[in-house]
Amino acid sequence: MELLLQQVMAGLANGAIYACMALAVVMIFQAIDHLNFAQGEMAMFSTFIAWQLIEWGQPYWVAFAVTVLVSFVAGILIDRVLFRPIRNAPVLSQVVAFIALFSILNSSAGQIWNYTIKSFPTPFGHKPLFGISLMDTHEAGMIGVTLAMLGLLYLFFRGTRLGLAMRAAAANPESARLVGIRVSWMTALGWGMAAAIGAVAGMLIAPVVFLEPNMMLGVLLYGFAGAVLGGLTSPAGAVLGGFAVGVIENLAGTFIPYFGRELKLSIALILIVVVLMFRPSGMFGRRVVSRV
Amino acid sequence: MTAPPEEIAAKEALPFAAAPAAGAEAAVRVPRVGRIAYRELAIAAVIAVALVLPWVVTSFVMFQLTQVMIYGLAILGLNLLTGFNGQFSLGHSAFYGIGAYTAAILMHNYGVGYIWTLPAAGGVCFIVGFLFGLPALRLQNLYLALATFTLATVMPQILKFHGLEEWTGGVQGLVVDQPDPPAFLPVDSDQWLYYFTLAVVLVMFAAAANLIHSRSGRAVMAIRDHPIAAAAMGINNSLYKTLTFGVSALYTGVAGALGALAVAFVAPDSFTIFLSIALLVGLVVGGVGSIPGCLLGGLFVLYVPNIAESVSTGLAGAIYGVILLLVIFLMPSGMAGFARAVWARLSRMRQI
Numbered sequence: 055m056e057l058l059l060q061q062v063m064a065g066l067a068n069g070a071i072y073a074c075m076a077l078a079v080v081m082i083f084q085a086i087d088h089l090n091f092a093q094g095e096m097a098m099f100s101t102f103i104a105w106q107l108i109e110w111g112q113p114y115w116v117a118f119a120v121t122v123l124v125s126f127v128a129g130i131l132i133d134r135v136l137f138r139p140i141r142n143a144p145v146l147s148q149v150v151a152f153i154a155l156f157s158i159l160n161s162s163a164g165q166i167w168n169y170t171i172k173s174f175p176t177p178f179g180h181k182p183l184f185g186i187s188l189m190d191t192h193e194a195g196m197i198g199v200t201l202a203m204l205g206l207l208y209l210f211f212r213g214t215r216l217g218l219a220m221r222a223a224a225a226n227p228e229s230a231r232l233v234g235i236r237v238s239w240m241t242a243l244g245w246g247m248a249a250a251i252g253a254v255a256g257m258l259i260a261p262v263v264f265l266e267p268n269m270m271l272g273v274l275l276y277g278f279a280g281a282v283l284g285g286l287t288s289p290a291g292a293v294l295g296g297f298a299v300g301v302i303e304n305l306a307g308t309f310i311p312y313f314g315r316e317l318k319l320s321i322a323l324i325l326i327v328v329v330l331m332f333r334p335s336g337m338f339g340r341r342v343v344s345r346v
Numbered sequence: 347m348t349a350p351p352e353e354i355a356a357k358e359a360l361p362f363a364a365a366p367a368a369g370a371e372a373a374v375r376v377p378r379v380g381r382i383a384y385r386e387l388a389i390a391a392v393i394a395v396a397l398v399l400p401w402v403v404t405s406f407v408m409f410q411l412t413q414v415m416i417y418g419l420a421i422l423g424l425n426l427l428t429g430f431n432g433q434f435s436l437g438h439s440a441f442y443g444i445g446a447y448t449a450a451i452l453m454h455n456y457g458v459g460y461i462w463t464l465p466a467a468g469g470v471c472f473i474v475g476f477l478f479g480l481p482a483l484r485l486q487n488l489y490l491a492l493a494t495f496t497l498a499t500v501m502p503q504i505l506k507f508h509g510l511e512e513w514t515g516g517v518q519g520l521v522v523d524q525p526d527p528p529a530f531l532p533v534d535s536d537q538w539l540y541y542f543t544l545a546v547v548l549v550m551f552a553a554a555a556n557l558i559h560s561r562s563g564r565a566v567m568a569i570r571d572h573p574i575a576a577a578a579m580g581i582n583n584s585l586y587k588t589l590t591f592g593v594s595a596l597y598t599g600v601a602g603a604l605g606a607l608a609v610a611f612v613a614p615d616s617f618t619i620f621l622s623i624a625l626l627v628g629l630v631v632g633g634v635g636s637i638p639g640c641l642l643g644g645l646f647v648l649y650v651p652n653i654a655e656s657v658s659t660g661l662a663g664a665i666y667g668v669i670l671l672l673v674i675f676l677m678p679s680g681m682a683g684f685a686r687a688v689w690a691r692l693s694r695m696r697q698i
Contacts, residue, residue, distance in 0.1 A: 143678035161663025
């Protein structure tokens with residue numbers, strides 16, 4: 055029983071990382087209707103900017119705020135410069151453009167900051183939470199920040215005119231344009247927000263996985279899996295999906311004898327596919343219905 | 347005309363559809379009486395050059411060209427599924443790996459002759475692909491991408507798994523003997539490998555072209571363009587989609603077996619998700635829904651990373667990315683689509 059509890063808590067702590075990323079993934083999916091394969095690398099690049107600012111002697115929260123702001127602007131720029139010109143290209147061409155962006159960011163970060171592993175500070179510290187060794191304060195802080203971001207996003211999308219306009223632009227660009235919404239700017243804004251959320255995720259994840267150009271690779275994959283499991287149309291679902299992936303993976307590694315430990319990632323992914331068999335749009339996703 | 351609603355519906359129905367020209371144009375091929383058959387001439391010229399090349403280039407370049415053909419074949423497999431049937435896959439590295447391992451295990455553990463490994467690899471991959479196509483029927487677009495992505499992630503882990511080490515050689519992989527040329531031919535073993543690959547690739551490309559131009563091929567493309575309309579025409583969507591998955595896996599599996607012969611070595615880490623991504627890049631750069639485009643994609647997959655590396659070792663990835671972006675910006679529907687557009691413009695100019 056204690057082992058189970060321990061593994062679930064450890065799974066939740068890992069899951070918080072995936073949930074952060076899944077939230078950023080869903081955010082951009084809402085804005086542009088695709089998965090952004092370069093999302094993880096954008097987050098990694100932002101985290102390096104924060105690290106550089108801290109190295110130059112800035113306090114943590116200044117670096118944090120500046121990084122989020124820079125990432126927001128960079129996200130908008132990426133959309134306006136790179137993706138607006140190919141908006142009418144076939145979907146697969148756009149996917150390949152994401153792969154190109156991935157490659158560029160990864161390689162440039164390696165060139166600028168090299169591939170040695172760097173440690174990244176955390177504002178929450180690494181003490182055991184409530185004196186129990188099940189979870190440390192940083193992990194708890196990470197879960198807290200993820201849930202807070204989710205709450206803010208919910209308020210933004212449900213409660214503000216701009217949020218409504220963004221949802222309209224994503225759901226039906228033609229009609230949204232007819233009622234006077236500037237659809238292409240809404241998309242750019244979605245990119246900016248996704249980049250900013252990604253930056254926060256990166257800065258929260260870096261103290262756990264350490265900072266280096268390839269740090270996001272695994273995390274992004276889990277983040278995608280979490281987002282798809284939860285449903286790409288549902289931010290709350292994505293966060294839950296991220297936690298679920300973390301817990302499933304940990305439990306499979308501990309409790310399935312013989313091949314559990316070696317194949318825990320495989321088991322987690324196969325379980326997700328099985329879930330998708332029964333809920334093809336994710337656990338909390340809306341079924342997209344198209345008119346014929 | 348009540349175009350708009352239908353247009354929107356059609357767009358939603360084919361999210362991964364290719365440049366629409368490929369299939370449609372091919373399906374209504376009019377016999378060209380009294381005109382020069384440019385397409386046939388071009389194919390003959392390419393084959394002639396391919397036959398002569400081993401005698402003029404170094405053996406390293408020849409090895410690279412063998413690889414290009416193998417990648418081209420693997421991309422063709424992906425193209426049959428994605429380009430012609432509209433199903434997205436990030437899992438083709440797994441089929442490539444299964445093909446390679448089938449060949450390697452048969453040769454290494456059971457001493458089977460190398461020629462027989464190709465049909466075996468194709469058969470195994472067809473079955474695996476067909477079976478994977480069944481659950482894939484329920485999933486669309488990104489959800490299908492995740493499912494196939496799972497396949498790509500799981501495969502190297504299974505190949506490394508210690509319980510199967512007896513067959514797969516675990517992390518170490520397996521060493522395969524390079525095929526010897528038949529005694530009656532005056533070629534060395536590299537040249538033989540090249541010609542053998544060329545022969546297999548030619549047969550399989552011709553078969554794919556025939557398949558696409560057949561009744562079944564039109565059914566496959568109809569499902570891509572509008573599944574509901576296709577069903578209304580009496581096409582069995584589920585059967586054709588799963589069969590396409592199987593055939594697609596077969597093509598990529600045979601390419602994998604050829605790859606194992608060419609490299610003379612298989613190891614789990616050669617068949618990761620990155621191979622799938624490389625194949626996807628090759629597919630898009632070559633031209634989604636174009637059969638000759640697959641070979642252009644193969645050229646890109648093999649040579650462009652090397653070119654990027656030679657410009658700057660540290661920034662190779664960035665240069666690769668920039669080249670890739672340039673290609674997408676200049677030729678949004680791939681090299682084949684670009685060639686088709688140029689050709690259309692030229693023939694329009696001739697008519698005026």
